Amino acid sequence: MSARSSESLAVERWEVQVRKGVLEFVVLAALWSGRLYGLELIRLLEGSAQLAVPEGTLYPLLNRLRVDGQVAAEWVEAEAGHPRKYYKLTAEGRRRVVHMARFWRGFTAGIDEVLVPVLAERKR
Amino acid sequence: MNTDLSSEREMESYLKQLRTSLRALPADQVEDIVREIRSHLIDSAGTSAAGDGRQVNEAIARLGDPAALASAYVMDHLALNAQATRSPLLLLRLVSLWATRSFEGIVALVLAVLGYAIALIGLGCALVKPFTPDRIGLWVEHVPPDDYSFQLGRVAMPPSDAHELLGWYIIPLGLIVGALAFTATTRYLLAKVRKYRRTRSGDISGALASSRS
Numbered sequence: 001m002s003a004r005s006s007e008s009l010a011v012e013r014w015e016v017q018v019r020k021g022v023l024e025f026v027v028l029a030a031l032w033s034g035r036l037y038g039l040e041l042i043r044l045l046e047g048s049a050q051l052a053v054p055e056g057t058l059y060p061l062l063n064r065l066r067v068d069g070q071v072a073a074e075w076v077e078a079e080a081g082h083p084r085k086y087y088k089l090t091a092e093g094r095r096r097v098v099h100m101a102r103f104w105r106g107f108t109a110g111i112d113e114v115l116v117p118v119l120a121e122r123k124r
Numbered sequence: 125m126n127t128d129l130s131s132e133r134e135m136e137s138y139l140k141q142l143r144t145s146l147r148a149l150p151a152d153q154v155e156d157i158v159r160e161i162r163s164h165l166i167d168s169a170g171t172s173a174a175g176d177g178r179q180v181n182e183a184i185a186r187l188g189d190p191a192a193l194a195s196a197y198v199m200d201h202l203a204l205n206a207q208a209t210r211s212p213l214l215l216l217r218l219v220s221l222w223a224t225r226s227f228e229g230i231v232a233l234v235l236a237v238l239g240y241a242i243a244l245i246g247l248g249c250a251l252v253k254p255f256t257p258d259r260i261g262l263w264v265e266h267v268p269p270d271d272y273s274f275q276l277g278r279v280a281m282p283p284s285d286a287h288e289l290l291g292w293y294i295i296p297l298g299l300i301v302g303a304l305a306f307t308a309t310t311r312y313l314l315a316k317v318r319k320y321r322r323t324r325s326g327d328i329s330g331a332l333a334s335s336r337s
Contacts, residue, residue: 038160039167056188059160060196064324067204075159084167085160 019051025104026051027061028070028089028097035074035088038062062087070096131180135165138184145194148217149201157197161187195221200324203317212240212306215313222320232316239309246302249277250295261288 030036030044038059045051065071070093075083089097139158146154168183187193199221206214219236222229253260256278263275263286275283282288290297 038164054188055164055183055186056193056196059157059164060193060200063157063197064200067200082163082166083159084163085156 023053023057023061024065025097025100027053027058027065028093029101031071031087031089031093032097035086037076037084037086041087065093069093131169134184135162135169135180138165138187138190141190142194145191146197148198153201161193192225195225199320203321203324207314207317207321210310210314212310212313215310215317216240218317219313232313236309236313239305239312243302243306243309245277246298246300246305248298248302250298250302252278253292253295253298257292258282261294262290263288 026045027041030041036044038055041062042053042055042058045053062071062073066073066087069090071087072090073085073087076086077083139162142161143154143158146157149157165180165183165187168186169179199218202214202218202221205211206218216236219229219233223233249260259280259282260278261276261282263279263283265273265275265283265286267273275286
């Protein structure tokens, strides 16, 4: 029982590390098609990819990416009555996402290959 | 209505705490962040049909402790500046903040304070020695039966029975020890900052950098 729970804890910790590792990549990729403001980005990631990002993590991350020159931010007056801060990729950011996406393709293809026997075993 | 008075007050109180915790940043950045978080809270609360006070509470809970949110911004800012300027003051401010968040930070803070203290004492002794030669030194005093007490630095009056060990050698020695302690501590802290910034930006970009080379 305790061995099992410590094992699931280890898996949970691993999941956290994986999510953390891809967060920047996912955020940059989500901005590929156009500018978004924070909450739109959060909803997009929640809805389309089950990649729920904690708000308290996303906003500092966006700020870091802006300082780093990967994204640019602009305030836009909305009909909602209050302005929203929109983020879009810079040229440098676009280049980085492309590099990351290429790496990701190769990386996941390799993992998928390794996983074939693992998942086949489970079905039996 | 979502402009419920108590939830409005709660939001303002959250933003006020956030603003206070962000004070290490330049004023325009503080305002920009507070404005963005305000906009986020209004949007999170306003898009639900019910729109009562619960939505604001929920949105605030999801953002987490304002001090923790602020420290993410502040640590990023200090890390960037500390790395660019290599300023010991910025490095110390950064590890002080880090120490409130993790055990690793506490260890780094203790080592940093110790390292810079040794540097300060070493350089201080070397620089003051020419002006008050009799009162700067390393004294050793025999305490019967078989104990010794050491006294290093600047004294009001040299201990009468003590023997001064270093003489004028305290100047080169203080300079060397002080400079070494200063450099080692700064390097250690900068390595920590680099590691911090690397883990903040995710492991994938690290893997990317090494796969490209």
